[in-house]
Amino acid sequence: xxxxxxIKQTPDLVEELELNDDETxxxxxxxxxxxxxxxxxxxxxxxxxKEAGGGEVIVVGFGDPDVELSxxxxxxxxxxxxxxxxxxxxxxxxxxxxxAALAEWLKGQEVDLVLAGVQAVDDLDGQLPPLLAAMLGxxxxxxxxxxxxxxxxxxxxxxxxxxKATRLEVKLPAVVGVxxxxxxxxxxSITRIRxxxxxxxxxxxxxxxxxxxAGITVRRLFxxxxxxxxxxxxxxxxxxxxxxxELVRSKGVLK
Amino acid sequence: xxxxxxxxxxxxxxxxxxxxxxxxxxxxxLAGATGGQxxxxxxxxxxxxxxxxxxxxxxxxxxxTLTDYTPEAWEKTLLHIVNERQxxxxxxxxxTIGMDLGAGLSASWGAxxxxxxxxxxxxxxxxxxxxxxxxxxxxxxVALGGDKGxxxxxxxxxxxAAGGANPSVETVAPPPGLDDLxxxxxxxxxxxxxxxxxxxxxxxxxxxxxxxxxxxxxxVQELADAIGAPLSASRPVTDAxxxxxxxxxxxxxxxxxxxxxxxxxxxxxPEHLEGMRDAExxxxxxxxxxxxxxxxxxxxxxxxxFDLVPAITDKVG
Numbered sequence: 001x002x003x004x005x006x007i008k009q010t011p012d013l014v015e016e017l018e019l020n021d022d023e024t025x026x027x028x029x030x031x032x033x034x035x036x037x038x039x040x041x042x043x044x045x046x047x048x049x050k051e052a053g054g055g056e057v058i059v060v061g062f063g064d065p066d067v068e069l070s071x072x073x074x075x076x077x078x079x080x081x082x083x084x085x086x087x088x089x090x091x092x093x094x095x096x097x098x099x100a101a102l103a104e105w106l107k108g109q110e111v112d113l114v115l116a117g118v119q120a121v122d123d124l125d126g127q128l129p130p131l132l133a134a135m136l137g138x139x140x141x142x143x144x145x146x147x148x149x150x151x152x153x154x155x156x157x158x159x160x161x162x163x164k165a166t167r168l169e170v171k172l173p174a175v176v177g178v179x180x181x182x183x184x185x186x187x188x189s190i191t192r193i194r195x196x197x198x199x200x201x202x203x204x205x206x207x208x209x210x211x212x213x214a215g216i217t218v219r220r221l222f223x224x225x226x227x228x229x230x231x232x233x234x235x236x237x238x239x240x241x242x243x244x245x246e247l248v249r250s251k252g253v254l255k
Numbered sequence: 256x257x258x259x260x261x262x263x264x265x266x267x268x269x270x271x272x273x274x275x276x277x278x279x280x281x282x283x284x285l286a287g288a289t290g291g292q293x294x295x296x297x298x299x300x301x302x303x304x305x306x307x308x309x310x311x312x313x314x315x316x317x318x319x320t321l322t323d324y325t326p327e328a329w330e331k332t333l334l335h336i337v338n339e340r341q342x343x344x345x346x347x348x349x350x351t352i353g354m355d356l357g358a359g360l361s362a363s364w365g366a367x368x369x370x371x372x373x374x375x376x377x378x379x380x381x382x383x384x385x386x387x388x389x390x391x392x393x394x395x396x397v398a399l400g401g402d403k404g405x406x407x408x409x410x411x412x413x414x415x416a417a418g419g420a421n422p423s424v425e426t427v428a429p430p431p432g433l434d435d436l437x438x439x440x441x442x443x444x445x446x447x448x449x450x451x452x453x454x455x456x457x458x459x460x461x462x463x464x465x466x467x468x469x470x471x472x473x474x475v476q477e478l479a480d481a482i483g484a485p486l487s488a489s490r491p492v493t494d495a496x497x498x499x500x501x502x503x504x505x506x507x508x509x510x511x512x513x514x515x516x517x518x519x520x521x522x523x524x525p526e527h528l529e530g531m532r533d534a535e536x537x538x539x540x541x542x543x544x545x546x547x548x549x550x551x552x553x554x555x556x557x558x559x560x561f562d563l564v565p566a567i568t569d570k571v572g
Contacts, residue, residue, distance in 0.1 A: 013392060096361070096362070118354065121390050123370060124388050125358075126370050127370065130355060131361065131362045134362035135362050141325075141326055141438065142355045143355070155441065160507075163447075166324070166443050168439065168440055168441060169441055184494070184496070214368075215401070216368075216397050217400065218395055218397050220396050221388070221394070224393075227550070229549055230550075230552035231554050232554075237562040248517070251457075
C-alpha cells in the first residue's frame, strides 16, 4: 500500500503570538514553527499500517518554515520518501490551497491512501482531509483512531465522544483524518535525523495552487476578551498547597 | 430559499446532540436578519423530527445507508439538499460529524467555510463569523461574502432554542447513488464497562500533557487517592494510552461538572474547556502563565506540578 502523509508546520503555541501590523495574521517573522501535532499522529499511524502490511510511506510538506526538519525526522522514523511542495508563498497558507496543491501533485502518483492530521490549530477555512477528498472524489473518514489495511480496503475506527467509536470499511483510494495513532508517536534519534538531512533525501516539486483559495476575508485577529481570570496563588509549594487544601475543603468534599 | 439558514441536525444512535438546539436558536435569529427561514436537515432519523423546535421547517431524508452514520452517505445527501435549496448559510456542529462534513461540503458545493465559529452575525449582505484559532489563544473575525457559506460551530457557543412553534416537516427523496457507496458501517464500539464514572464524581484530579510520562502519573494518583477522587485527563494523556478513554474530559471525551476540578499540566485547549468549564471550583496548575486554562479557572498557580502535588498530598494525607 502506498500511503501519503501531508504535513504542516504551525506556530509553537507555548510562545507568545504577536500580530502583524494590520492584525490579520500572526507575525511570522519571529515565530517558532513546529510539526502540527495531529500530523505527527498521522505519520505514526502510517508507519504502523506499513509495518503491518508492507508498502511505502511518502511524507509531503508545503514549504512551511522548518518543514525540512520535520520531513527528515519522518524519514528517520521510517518514511520512505519525503517531498516538499514549493510555490505556495510565505504567509498563512489556507487549507483549500493546500488541498488543491496536494491534489495536483497526487495526479502524477499512484497512491492508495492519504493519512493526514484531522485538524490543525490554524485551519480556519476547514480541515485539509475532507477538502482533499472532495477535490479528488475519494471517500473520506475523519477523527480516526486506528487504521487496518486490507487488500483493496481499510477498516477504520472513528471516534465519537465518551469512548464511543464506530468501525467503518472504506474502499481505496481514500483519505483519512487521523485524530490519534494507535500508539504514541515514536522518537527518532538525532543521528538518524542528521543522516536523513545529509542524504539529500528530500525531493522538491513545485505546485501552482491553482484552484485553491479559501474565499474568506480575515478582517482581524484578536485576543479573546477575558470574562475572568484565575486568582493566582503565589508562594512556596507548601504555602500554595495549604491554600489549595483550604479551598477544596471549603466545598465540603474533604473529610 | 436563498436567504435561508440551514442547520444539519447532529445525532448518533437516536440521540440529537445538545448543539443541534443551539444551532437552531442561532439560525432562527440569523434568518430574521437575512429574511429567510431556519431550516433543519435531518438525515436518517425521521422519528427525531418531533424533538426539534424553534425552526421553521425540518427536512427529513430517510434511506437505509443514512441510519448508521457514514461520512460518505451523509455528505452526498447534504450536498443534494443544499444544491436544491441553496441556503445563504449552512450551520454544522463542530463534532465528529461536523469535522467530517463541513470542509468536504465547502469543496463540493463551492462555498467558503469558517471552522470553529463561536459567534455569528448578519451584517448587510455578509455573514460575519468569529472563530477560534491557535488553540483558542486568538479569535479571528472573518467575513463570508458572496451568496452562500458554511460555518462549523463550537458546542456551547449559543443558548439552545427556547421552545417556539413546531416546525413543518417535509420529506425529501434521497439522492441517487446511496446504494453504491464505497464506505460501509460495520459496528459501533461502546466503551468498556467497569471503569469509574468520572461524570459522577464530586472531585476530579485531572492531568494533561505537562505530566510528561506515564511513570509520573503515580505522583498524581497518590494525591487523587488521598483526596478520594478519580483521576481524569485531557486528550494527550488518553491518546498516549496512559489512562483509559473513559477518563477523558472534553469534546471527544466526557462533559463533567464536579464541585472541585483540580488540573495539573493542562494548558486548556478549547476542546478540553468545552468539557469542564461548568465545574463549581476550578484550580489549575500550569507553568505557562498565559495558558488559556487560567481564563476559566477560579484559582491558579504556575508552580511546577512536581513540587506542588506532593506538597498537597502531604497536607491532605
